Amino acid sequence: MKTKTSNISKTASISSVLALASVASTPVLAQSDVNLSAVIDGYFQEDELSEGLREDGFNLGHSEIALSAPIDDSFYGKMTLVVASHDGEIELEMEEAFIQTTALPGGFGIRAGRMLSDIGYLNNQHLHTDAFSERPIAYRAMLGSHYADDGIRLNWVAPTETYIALGAEVFAGDALALEEAEATDSSIGVTTLYAKLGGDIGNSSSWQLGAAYLRNESGQLHPEEHHDDHDMHDDHDMHDDHDMHDDHGEHDHGHGPAYGGKNMAIFDATYKWAPNGNYKYQSLSLSAELLIADDLYEEVDLNEQNIGWYVAGVYQINPNWSVASRYGKFKGWNFHEFHTEADGTTVAEFEAEETTNTSLSIGWHPSHFSVIRLFATKEEISGESSTSNTIVGIGFNTAIGAHGAHAY
Amino acid sequence: MLTLIKKITLGATLLAASATSQALNIFACEPEWKALAAEIAPDANIYAATTSHQDPHHVQARPSLIAQFRRADLAICSGAELEVGWLPMLQMKANNRELRTGQPGMFFAAEAVETLDQLERVDRSMGDVHAAGNPHFHLSPSRVELVAEELTKRLSLIDSANQATYEQNLNNFLTRWTAATSEWEARAEILKGSNYIAYHSSFRYLFDWLSMQQIGDLEPQPGLPPTPAHLASLIELSRNEQVAAIVYTGYQDGRGAQWLSERTNVEQVQLAYTASDAHPSLFDVYEALIDELERIHND
Secondary structure (H helix, E strand, C coil), rough: CCHHHHHHHHHHHHHHHHHHHHHHCCCCHHHHEEEEEEEEEEEEEECCCCCCCCCCCCEEEEEEEEEEEEEEEEEEEEEEEEEEEEECCCEEEEEEEEEEEEECCEEEEEEEEECCCCCCCCCCCCHHHCCCCCCCCHHHHHCCCCEEEEEEEEEECCCCCEEEEEEEEEEHHHHHCCCCCHHCCCCCCEEEEEEEEEEEEECEEEEEEEEEEEECCCEEHHHHHHCCCCCCCCCCCCCHHHHHCCCCCCCCCCCCCCCCCCEEEEEEEEECCCCCHHCCCCEEEEEEEEEEEEEEEECCCCCCCCEEEEEEEEEEEECCCEEEEEEEEEEEEEEEEEECCCCEEEEEEEEEEEEEEEEEEEEEEEEEEEEEEEEEEEEEEEEECCCEEEEEEEEEEEEECCCCCCCC | HHHHHHHHHHHHHHHHHHHHHHCCEECCCCHHHHHHHHHHHCEEEEECCCCCCCCCCCCCCCCCHHHHHCCEEEEEEEECCCCCHHHHHHHHCCCHHHHHHCCEEEEEEHHHCCCCCCCCCCCHHHHCCCCCCCCCCCHHHHHHHHHHHHHHHHHHHHCCHHHHHHHHHHHHHHHHHHHHHHHHHHHHHCCCCCEEECCCCCCCHHHHHHHEEEEEECCCCCCCCCHHHHHHHHHHHHHHHCCCCCEECCCCHHHHHHHHHHHHCEEEEEECCCCCCCCCHHHHHHHHHHHHHHHHHHH
């Protein structure tokens, strides 16, 4: 069922891209303010991280084609198409296709269409801007690496010296649905509220704090349906049996999260430093996020939370070299089995699994538009299936064309 | 009843009057435009997004900038794609409708002047170059005049109640500026034809104005840091040509200049480039520049 739906959208995506490509080749468009860009992301890694987007071997990563421009005096539009290879096949995904108001008064803005949710620190940033090959384990397990969906956002920026931004979003929720059936029950699957606060400390430092709440109507699992999936086990994907989208085995990457909860809270903190605020030669960026989800299972009252967090630091040593390091943990609850008590009552049993990732990444930047990166992650999983694995890889990431500015 | 209406009307009038007399908030992308805006609109709250120590090509669209952009009635930026890496993000994030490109509140100084080195064709293999030409034109006195005039028009459009004041400030500025320019030109007569190695094309307009020449660039390509091989080629160049100095700005890395200076015996100097605590006005910046160039010449 899921495959059919995605096939239809793929066809639609291809034809719209072809249409746009033919328009882009006309001189009229070339002279206007349309930004056409492509990010080429290729890599080799010897194994896979749990819940990750990247497969082992040589692959295209998160390559993208983006088209953006002011539409008219009132709107700006952007479309980002992601091209990735999975199991030797090319997969197209419409990551963004939105319009954004530019003319609303009072500091208000509305974005509608398909967009990256503005919750957390990393989620609204494109994957190719990351200093690491994969998102933190907390994002991989709870947000499907990064959460983009169809919906609408209203945000407001306060006219104050300290940056204060408030936002609310409503989304279809399919991309975060843990239960396919549940997703179709409601036309609004996900609702978010967020606040961001930020400022400077002297000339050299800046900071941002964020808090977000996400309600996911389809964020709960049903214990009885998925506990018998153990023959899906695979050497390098311990979580296949938890991936509820994954009816067809390990190679269908549904991109949805394996873990969730009806309610999720996200807290983030970022600090950046550069000597005298001059980012050209040297800079340090520290960030940390905490994701907590509860109401994990439907019908069963499991009084536990899925919790993930990470701390990351990126040090740009000089214009050509950067090093980055990240430590992250995720603790998630899985249904184990039903147990019948002596008095005849049935009790659901759950088990916690904890994943720890320690990552290191070294980047060589020949220019602002290209980076070649060597990366390694040590992954340790404790719980039912205790494992330890170190994954190393190398990749390149380059931008062609007028690529838009990146978020803080 | 009538007195009440009168009171309300009076109150509203006072409110409106206080609203118009409220100081404008001006967002300047670079310190040179903050300094210029202070000449024309001295009563405004002027915020500079960058300092003389920050390379305006490489700025983070950080939260404080978004907040200031949201508050501003007018933004003044060099344009010609200098701020292309961060200004669009501020425009997108700040939700300030008055500062959209094309609105009177968004003023790109490059639109008031003719830039040098415009290119027919640009590709990334050429480095950080822009088809719109060199955006570092604040060291061209005639272009500063043009920018001041256009800025005055924008201010008058946004804040018409104070139009007369802005025009008066402009005239006052232009009188002093023209006089100072003649003086600088007279002093710089001795510099004509002298050769320099510079970092980036930062001093392009200064050299153009005073008929000086940049014969070498520390950057192998615009935006790329000096490489050993490139610096070595500059040693060769300075053997064959008479080089007065190796010059760079407060935000450029002096190490390449120092390296070259040690091997060529050519003096390396960090020149005043834009407004700073040491040189708050554009007059101060130009004055310091001419002083320094004179000193180099006399050494």
